[in-house]
Amino acid sequence: MLKSSNPKVLFIEPFYGGSHKVLIDTLTACLVDYTLVTLPAKKWHWRSRCGALMLYEQIPFVNSESVLFCSSVLNLTELLGLRPDLQSLKKVVYFHENQLIYPVREIKERDIQYSYNQIITCLSADVVLFNSNFNKVSFLDNLKKIIKILPDCRPKELKSKIEAKCKVLYFPVEYPEISVNDKPSEILHIVWPHRWEFDKGPEDFFKVLFNLKDENIPFQVSILGESFTDNPPIFSTAKEYLKEEIINFGYIDSKKSYYNILSSAHVVVSTAKHEFFGVSMLEAVYCGCYPIAPNALVYPELYPLDCLYSNLEDLYSNLKRLCLNPTLAIEERRKMCLDFDKYSTAAVVSNFVKIINDLVFS
Incomplete structure (x- = not known):
C-alpha cells in the first residue's frame, strides 16, 4: 500500500483484537509516522470501564502528534482528565458498535455506564466516525431515551452537539483473491x-x-x-x-x-x-x-x-x-x-486520510 505523509496520529486502542485490530492495522499501514498504544483484546467490560486508567501511564507525552484516534471502547473524557497534555490534539473516535441499542428485555436492565461512556466520549471528540449510517443514526436517535433514565438535570441539545461531529467511515474490507466457481445445484x-x-x-x-x-x-x-x-x-x-x-x-x-x-x-x-x-x-x-x-x-x-x-x-x-x-x-x-x-481497504483509507487532513489543516 502506498504510504502518505500526513499529520502524525496517536492511535489508542484498549481492545486490540478482532475488527478493532484490523482497522488500526489497516490505517497505520498507510501512514509514514504514527504512535500506537494498545491493550490486549480481553475482558471487554473491564477495558470499557477502566481503559483510561489502564492506559494513561503507558501513553508517551505528546511530541509531534497532531491527532488522537481511538475506538469508542475508550472513555476519552476520562483519559483527557488523567492526561491533560492530550487535550491539545485533534480527537477522532471510531464506533464499531454502539451500546445505546444493545438488545435487552427492558430498558431498566440496561447498564447505562457503557452508553454514558460513549456519550461523553463524543462530547470530548472533534470528529465521531461510525462504521455505517445505521450505527450513526441509531446512536443519535436513542440519545434521548438513554438520557431520560437520568433522574434529573438532563442535558439539553445533546443530539445536535454530537450530530455536528458525526461522519460515516465504513469498515475496511480486504476482499479475498478467489475465483467463484460454478456451484453444485443438487442440494442447497x-x-x-x-x-x-x-x-x-x-x-x-x-x-x-x-x-x-x-x-x-x-x-x-x-x-x-x-x-x-x-x-x-x-x-x-x-x-x-x-x-x-x-x-x-x-x-x-x-x-x-x-x-x-x-x-x-x-x-x-x-x-x-x-x-x-x-x-x-x-x-x-x-x-x-x-x-x-x-x-x-x-x-x-x-x-x-x-x-x-x-x-x-x-x-x-x-x-x-x-x-x-x-x-x-x-x-x-x-x-x-x-x-x-466503497467498502474496500483502498476507499476507506483514502477517506480516512482526507478526514484527518481536513481536521488538522482546515
Missing part, C-alpha cells in the same frame, strides 16, 4: 459465519433449520465463526440434531480454507439482533453467496430489499423455497449488483 449449502454469541441469534437460526429438517427438506450447512469456552447450549444441540446436514462446524483457522467454504455455499444467513456492519456477511456475498438477512439493523443499507426477511416465518419460507430449487439462489446472486468498492 447454507453458511452461518458469525460469532457464537447471543446477539447473533443462533437460537433463531437453528429453530428454522430444525423445522426444515423435520419436514424432510434437504440442505447442507456450514456453521463457522469464532466460538468461546462458554457457548450458547443450542450449538451442542444443533451439532447432534443436524449431524447429517452439517459439513463444517467451528472456526476455520486458514483464511484460504474459510474463503473456499464461502465460495462453495449458495446462501449466507444472518439472524443477528445486534449488527452495525457485518464483515462476514459481506465477505460471503463477495464469494458468491446470496444473502438472507433481517430487514433491520444495518442490512437495508447494504443489501437489496429482496434479500431481507421480516420474521422467522419469512426466513423459513425463503430458505424452503431455495432448498427446493438451489439453482434459484445461484441465479438471484448473479442478478445482484453491489458496490463492493
Whole structure:
C-alpha cells in the first residue's frame, strides 16, 4: 500500500483484537509516522470501564502528534482528565458498535455506564466516525431515551452537539483473491459465519433449520465463526440434531480454507439482533453467496430489499423455497449488483486520510 505523509496520529486502542485490530492495522499501514498504544483484546467490560486508567501511564507525552484516534471502547473524557497534555490534539473516535441499542428485555436492565461512556466520549471528540449510517443514526436517535433514565438535570441539545461531529467511515474490507466457481445445484449449502454469541441469534437460526429438517427438506450447512469456552447450549444441540446436514462446524483457522467454504455455499444467513456492519456477511456475498438477512439493523443499507426477511416465518419460507430449487439462489446472486468498492481497504483509507487532513489543516 502506498504510504502518505500526513499529520502524525496517536492511535489508542484498549481492545486490540478482532475488527478493532484490523482497522488500526489497516490505517497505520498507510501512514509514514504514527504512535500506537494498545491493550490486549480481553475482558471487554473491564477495558470499557477502566481503559483510561489502564492506559494513561503507558501513553508517551505528546511530541509531534497532531491527532488522537481511538475506538469508542475508550472513555476519552476520562483519559483527557488523567492526561491533560492530550487535550491539545485533534480527537477522532471510531464506533464499531454502539451500546445505546444493545438488545435487552427492558430498558431498566440496561447498564447505562457503557452508553454514558460513549456519550461523553463524543462530547470530548472533534470528529465521531461510525462504521455505517445505521450505527450513526441509531446512536443519535436513542440519545434521548438513554438520557431520560437520568433522574434529573438532563442535558439539553445533546443530539445536535454530537450530530455536528458525526461522519460515516465504513469498515475496511480486504476482499479475498478467489475465483467463484460454478456451484453444485443438487442440494442447497447454507453458511452461518458469525460469532457464537447471543446477539447473533443462533437460537433463531437453528429453530428454522430444525423445522426444515423435520419436514424432510434437504440442505447442507456450514456453521463457522469464532466460538468461546462458554457457548450458547443450542450449538451442542444443533451439532447432534443436524449431524447429517452439517459439513463444517467451528472456526476455520486458514483464511484460504474459510474463503473456499464461502465460495462453495449458495446462501449466507444472518439472524443477528445486534449488527452495525457485518464483515462476514459481506465477505460471503463477495464469494458468491446470496444473502438472507433481517430487514433491520444495518442490512437495508447494504443489501437489496429482496434479500431481507421480516420474521422467522419469512426466513423459513425463503430458505424452503431455495432448498427446493438451489439453482434459484445461484441465479438471484448473479442478478445482484453491489458496490463492493466503497467498502474496500483502498476507499476507506483514502477517506480516512482526507478526514484527518481536513481536521488538522482546515
